Amino acid sequence: MRQINFVVIFVICLALVLFAIENTDPATIHVVSGIDIQAPLCIELMISLGIGAVLAWVFSVWVQVQGYFNVNPQVQQREMKIQQLEEDVERYRVELEDLQPMLPGSAKGTETEEATA
Secondary structure (H helix, E strand, C coil): CCCHHHHHHHHHHHHHHHHHCCCCEEEEEEECCCEEEEEEHHHHHHHHHHHHHHHHHHHHHHHHHHHHHHHHHHHHHHHHHHHHHHHHHHHHHHHHHHHHCCCCCCHHHHHHHHHCC
């Protein structure tokens, strides 16, 4: 998967470089009224792509942090459910051991029938 990511990033960067080589004409950006920035189009595009990449990274980190805090309560609920199920299994095992001598055909029941005969 790392190789695929590397290839994708490499192709995108190569396309950006080729695009920048072809677009060196100056362009004007109107930020707010009264403020104009004039720079080559390739530089402006690279800056905007860099800002977009940083924002995507920040969003990715934010989602991971939210996932960390959301998973923790789910893990605690699962642990409580596992503990309850283990207690149920132990209780059923004790009940089964108590009922075992009463079952017909159990080993202890046949021994007592043979002794009385």
